Amino acid sequence: MNTEYKVELEAFEGPLDLLLHLIRQQEIDIYDIPIATITDQYLQYLQMMADLNVTVAGDFLVMASTLIYIKSKMLLPTDPAVLDEVEDPRRELVQQLLEHEKFKDAAQLLYERETVELAVWARGANEFEEDEKEMVNATLFDLVHAFHTIVERYKDQIGMDVPRETITLEQKLDEIRRLLKVKRYFYFSMFLRQKISRLHLVVTVLALLELTKSHEVRLFQKGIFEDIRISAC
């Protein structure tokens, strides 16, 4: 086999497909594959795919390594100590190829059957295909009715509105500032008693830290874990 061998680019489903194609195209005896030649051609194909910037699927590379492995195994002289007949290293691959080919044939058969079946109609199955050009004869009442149906359907949907809480740091800062205008001081526990949400609480803490930093408030605590008193500066 010369190196001018050319493979037509076809969409091969997988490495087995490609291998089968190479074998069948050259009418090679599948039970006696010239593994060196086939490996070369296979690798050429992968190279071609790489040249065309086609991403070579991992499966193809696995097969390449399998081929090279078989090739090297066949080059090695058989161990004279082993008296039994050594199994042909190609055997497993050949079996896989034959199996694959059978199912390709089966798929082809299904394809033919499908083609015939798609040309056959049974009773009752003849729904007219929607023709987009065809206008629907509808009145205003149909439209209103359709709308009503949609509204009704929507009503039945069990839903729950979960309002999104929105509290900004700015709002909280103002809130605390206002509070300190009417009160000389208050305790942090007051916020906890209000049963405000986690988000509120976080923003409150942030606001207090901010106000402390800007020396607008002062925080007092009698001892560790004691309530915090917040007062204006």
Next chain:
Amino acid sequence: MLKDAFASELLAILFVAQEPVTLEQFQEIYPDQDATQIEARVRQLSEDFNSVQDAVEIRQVAGGYRMTTRPQYHETVRAYLRTRPSAKLSMAALETLAVIAYKQPVTFPEIMEIRGIKGTSTIRTLLEKKLIQTRGRKKVVGRPMMYGTTREFLVHFGLNDLSELPTLKELEELLGEEPAIKSQPATGETERPTDN
């Protein structure tokens, strides 16, 4: 044939039926008749009808009898129905389907092994088209899902039953072996292939 009242009745049923009519259904209508007798009559009716009629025929599909148009008139029928030829299954889908049809119940890894491809799957498409269905899990490591063909599969390919597919006996010997590592059956549940 038209003078035979019983045959005419059977034909009338086949004419209105939208799904293949099974022998059980015929039996329900004629409880007094012998099942084998009915079968013989339906068979005879099909033969007679098909030999006379050119446009339509009675066929055995998915274990029942149904009346269909003959494929040679598809263009005319299509023109009347204003349909375009339906999308066919891709070759990849057909190959997967072929493996499932012959090997069912079969797992995804087994299918991929035969097809020599890892990764992409057409299983989803086939499930959506109801051509295959799940058949429980295989009692091996990982408990992979098993798949088998459906009644819809038979209808889609105009098969009466799976035995109509040519036997690929050699196939059975090849991948028939169970994986070496088998987990102990944990439950009493059995995965029995239910043939459609």
